Amino acid sequence: MPVDPQIQMLLNLRAGLPALHTLSVADARAQFAARDFPGLRKPAIASVVNRDMQGPAGSLPLRIYTPLGEGAFPLMLFFHGSGFVVCSLDTHDGMCRNLCAGTGCVVVSVDYRLAPEAKFPAAPDDCLAATRWAAANAAALGADPGRVLVAGDSAGGNLAAVTALRIRDEGGPALLGQLLIYPVTDYFDPGTPSMIENADGYGLTRDGMIWFWTHYLADPTHGANPHASPFRATDLSGLPPALVVTAEYDPLRDEGEYYADRLRQAGVPTSAKRWDGMNHGFFFWPGVVDRSSLAMDDACAWVRSLLAE
Secondary structure, eight states: OOOOHHHHHHHHHTTTSOOGGGSOHHHHHHHHHTOOOTTOOOOOOSEEEEEEEEETTEEEEEEEEEOSSOSOEEEEEEEOOSTTTSOOTTTTHHHHHHHHHHHOOEEEEEOOOOTTTSOTTHHHHHHHHHHHHHHHTTGGGTEEEEEEEEEEETHHHHHHHHHHHHHHHHOOOOOSEEEEESOOOSOSSSOOHHHHHTSSSSSSOHHHHHHHHHHHOSSGGGGGSTTTOGGGOSOOTTOOOEEEEEEEEOTTHHHHHHHHHHHHHTTOOEEEEEEEEEETTGGGOTTTSHHHHHHHHHHHHHHHHHHHO
């Protein structure tokens, strides 16, 4: 279908901004930090608290979202998108509020170390450590250590998938599910058909992905490591159930769908949902883009149904 008119409106508003891959890291971060739009849906939740934990390389900031109602609540670890380079707890505050309210989970958003200051594997190391910390401290968070999920968008979807792999291979805590929102699952080279088909004009570009990967990896050969590219893991069996969300006009569309196919082939209960007319990043826009609201609600319903089982 054509690009959704409400998405096209947002693309038009941002058309005059310089391309990501032409910017310095500092300027790219500032550009993402300034992104906002009136009318974003921010549902009521019980509390939002910032705190720190001791991570692999020192203090690791977290933001903890608690839903309305009585606990113990399920526990969701959320890893924000960023291309491993930009974004923060603040850029994804609205997304986390929607996930918290919509799923009834305590959501722990992790401010993992960014590249190029901290290259791979700093980010996945932080995310694994945060998941273990949150499960071990679940009672103090009002959460249930027996009902833990991982979630993330874009690079955060990569980190959620990698965390699930590492927990399977390196030991606990047990995960109930993984919510992968237009995830990065593979290195850009050789790339997929959608990386060429949607290379430019829809927000995230192929050149932007190359810029991200170049900053993230100390050496291009690290792109073959399954902790950087989970699609390249030889065995995906034994992983928790997954929902993989993709967008029609996204360079990452195919790699997300290929990963969902491989999960199914490995016997992992997997749902995949492509949102036609949408582009990369559309989960930012509940309340502004109608289909973004529907997609967020659909993902939250999947989490609730998984928890009900």
